[in-house]
Amino acid sequence: MPPSTAEEARPKAPVPRLSGVPAHKRRAIVVGASSGIGAAIAKRLAGEGYRVAALARREEQLEELRASCASLPGEVIVRRHDAHDADEVPALFEELVRELGGLDLLVYAPGIMPKIGATEYDTEKDLDILAVNVAGCAAWCNPAANLFRTQRDGTIIGISSIAGDRGRKGNPMYCTSKAAMNTYLEALRNRLSEVDVHVCTIRPGYVDTAMTQGLEGLFWVISPEEAARQTLAAARNRVNVRYVPLRWMWVGLVLRLIPSFVFRKLSF
Amino acid sequence: MSSRNGLVGKYEYVEAWGMADGAHSRVFRPRSVEEIRTVYEQAERDGVTLGLRGTGNSYGDASMNSEGHVLDISTMDAILDFDTETGIADLEAGVTIEKLWKYIVPLGFWPRVVSGTAFPTLAGAAAMNIHGKNNYAVGTLGDAILELDLVLPSGELRTCSRDENADLFHAAIGGFGMLGCFSRIKLQTKRVYSGDLYVYAFANRNLREMMDYMEANRATADYLVGWIDCFAGGDQAGRGLVHDARYLEPGEDPDPASTLSLDHQILPSKIFGLYPKSEMWRLMRLLCNDPGMRFVNFAKYVAGRLEAMGPPKKWRHAEFAFLLDFVPNWKWAYGRTDRRGLIQHQIFLPKETAYDAYLEVMAHNRKQGFVPYLGVFKRHRPDPFWLTHAVDGWSMAQDFRVTPSNREALWKHCAEVTEIVLEAGGKFYFAKDLVIGHQDMLRAFPPDRLADFLALKREVDPECRLQTDLWRRVFVE
Numbered sequence: 001m002p003p004s005t006a007e008e009a010r011p012k013a014p015v016p017r018l019s020g021v022p023a024h025k026r027r028a029i030v031v032g033a034s035s036g037i038g039a040a041i042a043k044r045l046a047g048e049g050y051r052v053a054a055l056a057r058r059e060e061q062l063e064e065l066r067a068s069c070a071s072l073p074g075e076v077i078v079r080r081h082d083a084h085d086a087d088e089v090p091a092l093f094e095e096l097v098r099e100l101g102g103l104d105l106l107v108y109a110p111g112i113m114p115k116i117g118a119t120e121y122d123t124e125k126d127l128d129i130l131a132v133n134v135a136g137c138a139a140w141c142n143p144a145a146n147l148f149r150t151q152r153d154g155t156i157i158g159i160s161s162i163a164g165d166r167g168r169k170g171n172p173m174y175c176t177s178k179a180a181m182n183t184y185l186e187a188l189r190n191r192l193s194e195v196d197v198h199v200c201t202i203r204p205g206y207v208d209t210a211m212t213q214g215l216e217g218l219f220w221v222i223s224p225e226e227a228a229r230q231t232l233a234a235a236r237n238r239v240n241v242r243y244v245p246l247r248w249m250w251v252g253l254v255l256r257l258i259p260s261f262v263f264r265k266l267s268f
Numbered sequence: 269m270s271s272r273n274g275l276v277g278k279y280e281y282v283e284a285w286g287m288a289d290g291a292h293s294r295v296f297r298p299r300s301v302e303e304i305r306t307v308y309e310q311a312e313r314d315g316v317t318l319g320l321r322g323t324g325n326s327y328g329d330a331s332m333n334s335e336g337h338v339l340d341i342s343t344m345d346a347i348l349d350f351d352t353e354t355g356i357a358d359l360e361a362g363v364t365i366e367k368l369w370k371y372i373v374p375l376g377f378w379p380r381v382v383s384g385t386a387f388p389t390l391a392g393a394a395a396m397n398i399h400g401k402n403n404y405a406v407g408t409l410g411d412a413i414l415e416l417d418l419v420l421p422s423g424e425l426r427t428c429s430r431d432e433n434a435d436l437f438h439a440a441i442g443g444f445g446m447l448g449c450f451s452r453i454k455l456q457t458k459r460v461y462s463g464d465l466y467v468y469a470f471a472n473r474n475l476r477e478m479m480d481y482m483e484a485n486r487a488t489a490d491y492l493v494g495w496i497d498c499f500a501g502g503d504q505a506g507r508g509l510v511h512d513a514r515y516l517e518p519g520e521d522p523d524p525a526s527t528l529s530l531d532h533q534i535l536p537s538k539i540f541g542l543y544p545k546s547e548m549w550r551l552m553r554l555l556c557n558d559p560g561m562r563f564v565n566f567a568k569y570v571a572g573r574l575e576a577m578g579p580p581k582k583w584r585h586a587e588f589a590f591l592l593d594f595v596p597n598w599k600w601a602y603g604r605t606d607r608r609g610l611i612q613h614q615i616f617l618p619k620e621t622a623y624d625a626y627l628e629v630m631a632h633n634r635k636q637g638f639v640p641y642l643g644v645f646k647r648h649r650p651d652p653f654w655l656t657h658a659v660d661g662w663s664m665a666q667d668f669r670v671t672p673s674n675r676e677a678l679w680k681h682c683a684e685v686t687e688i689v690l691e692a693g694g695k696f697y698f699a700k701d702l703v704i705g706h707q708d709m710l711r712a713f714p715p716d717r718l719a720d721f722l723a724l725k726r727e728v729d730p731e732c733r734l735q736t737d738l739w740r741r742v743f744v745e
Contacts, residue, residue, distance in 0.1 A: 146279075
């Protein structure tokens with residue numbers, strides 16, 4: 001089939017070389033794998049030879065992901081899962097770990113950011129954000145943390161956001177949910193450090209995903225693939241908190257230093 | 269996953285204490301007899317077997333169940349009653365030895381039998397019928413148990429003692445969790461008149477001296493334990509240090525209230541007030557290899573000789589009893605991942621054959637290049653429990669390091685040592701073992717007792733729903 005777009009016509013990046021991770025330690029669960037950074041991470045792991053359980057709400061996209069990974073050295077199994085549904089996680093977690101034959105890495109990537117009007121105060125929307133971004137994160141990280149604690153081995157990656165650094169006018173609960181995630185993941189990291197289990201918090205800036213579509217004034221936008229590459233590199237280097245790309249660290253630093261009486265005048 | 273009363277199983281890595289084996293299982297932590305029954309039902313509904321576990325302090329696979337669920341009793345840990353007149357403790361079976369001694373020591377009591385670590389639950393300790401450094405004098409833990417409640421696989425609760433359900437009592441103690449789950453244990457403890465012990469040290473130059481010393485003193489000593497430098501050979505084989513401890517008589521301690529206080533008993537968590545003990549395993553890891561351990565054992569032997577020249581010292585009960593807890597998580601010095609760790613091969617031999625067989629084992633260890641990093645020597649006495657490990661004789665515990673590369677050769681070596689032991693009429697101990705097989709077990713235990721035990725197992729658990737990896741390794745052909 002001839003390439004139909006310029007993008008497809010470009011030479012494909014070579015399949016990544018197998019990483020230094022031993023073969024029996026390449027088993028991962030990626031929650032939120034239907035699009036964006038989650039999908040890119042799942043694909044990248046499959047490229048490195050991982051057995052990946054990819055979970056998301058939208059089944060068509062999961063099937064697409066599986067099809068696109070068919071030629072990669074790893075293996076992708078897919079499961080429909082709605083991140084709102086914390087109750088089904090313990091059973092699903094056990095089932096997946098059994099199917100994968102163990103677990104070495106959990107990636108929690110789901111995140112929702114509904115549009116909130118400037119004068120909108122909508123509890124329902126806010127609780128929905130908390131359900132996916134915070135409750136869902138705890139529902140998956142807790143069983144993984146407990147398993148990793150007992151096997152003294154494993155890594156957790158949480159995709160948070162630079163938005164958690166300050167409470168902004170634009171989307172109060174989204175910022176709150178990411179701040180909650182940051183603190184929760186930090187606490188998990190501190191708890192699990194004694195047994196060498198690593199928890200890596202990723203704070204992406206603008207990534208070209210469904211979440212940022214239609215937003216104005218974006219800059220330093222990177223592709224989900226690049227975000228996935230940097231995310232996995234950070235986790236392997238046992239970085240605690242990584243802004244992706246790294247230069248957002250300076251933005252975060254400045255943001256956190258702006259005094260409140262100035263910050264409230266800013267437009268974002 | 270979650271059963272009707274909200275008891276949720278957690279999917280965990282359940283491992284041998286020595287870390288040399290482990291498997292993923294769903295672990296349930298019941299808080300009542302009713303919840304124990306719920307866990308039985310859950311395992312039956314899921315069509316899998318159930319392994320019983322306490323805090324997982326058995327060195328080997330005694331509380332692992334790689335093919336099914338695991339019931340962890342450690343959350344059932346209430347002290348129901350303690351009689352300060354008689355010293356009888358009524359305990360939920362998940363109470364740990366640590367919780368028990370911390371409760372009774374300020375009241376002037378000490379458990380009659382404790383293990384070298386304080387972390388096991390009473391349920392686990394009873395299932396293994398553990399012994400202490402005073403086995404030759406007071407017997408095993410089972411000898412101190414007055415009564416217990418056992419939840420059979422059918423869900424029926426049976427109270428057992430020497431008078432009531434005596435068969436179950438003598439089979440379940442030491443029955444490594446194959447007959448039912450202990451839910452309550454009534455235990456006799458011992459009155460003490462001080463929080464301290466007198467400890468005499470005797471440095472022995474070879475095994476003969478150690479055995480002679482212990483034999484000569486066992487009528488009067490309250491505790492006797494020998495440490496062996498397993499690296500020494502020739503006419504120094506078995507050199508080491510004996511600790512001989514004696515309780516203080518009433519009136520010998522001028523201020524018992526102060527020595528019995530927890531402030532006195534609990535050691536500081538830092539060394540020199542600076543370095544946290546919880547980090548010490550990282551330093552020990554640097555020495556955890558053959559040359560390092562040869563040096564450590566030599567240094568300890570020299571230190572022991574110096575110690576033996578001095579006058580007897582006073583040790584706290586907790587300090588003397590729980591030597592293994594001095595460095596938290598010291599086992600991590602052996603490694604932490606990929607089933608690196610240690611196994612303990614504890615050899616029980618009757619007194620007639622012990623001396624020659626131990627020398628042969630030690631020589632074989634050195635010849636094969638598998639020298640235990642720690643050797644511990646004790647005197648034992650028989651007891652009435654059906655599958656007891658205790659003999660009228662001796663035991664030598666040897667800690668071997670396990671790595672991915674030496675694993676196969678080490679198991680082969682242990683099989684050779686096992687052969688020497690069985691030839692000499694020896695026995696093994698399920699709380700420690702990870703290496704013996706079905707045929708070895710048949711040779712080690714008296715056939716009539718074994719047949720009685722298996723008949724009782726068939727009676728109370730006809731579908732064999734209670735299983736562990738140990739059961740399948742040692743008891744299934």
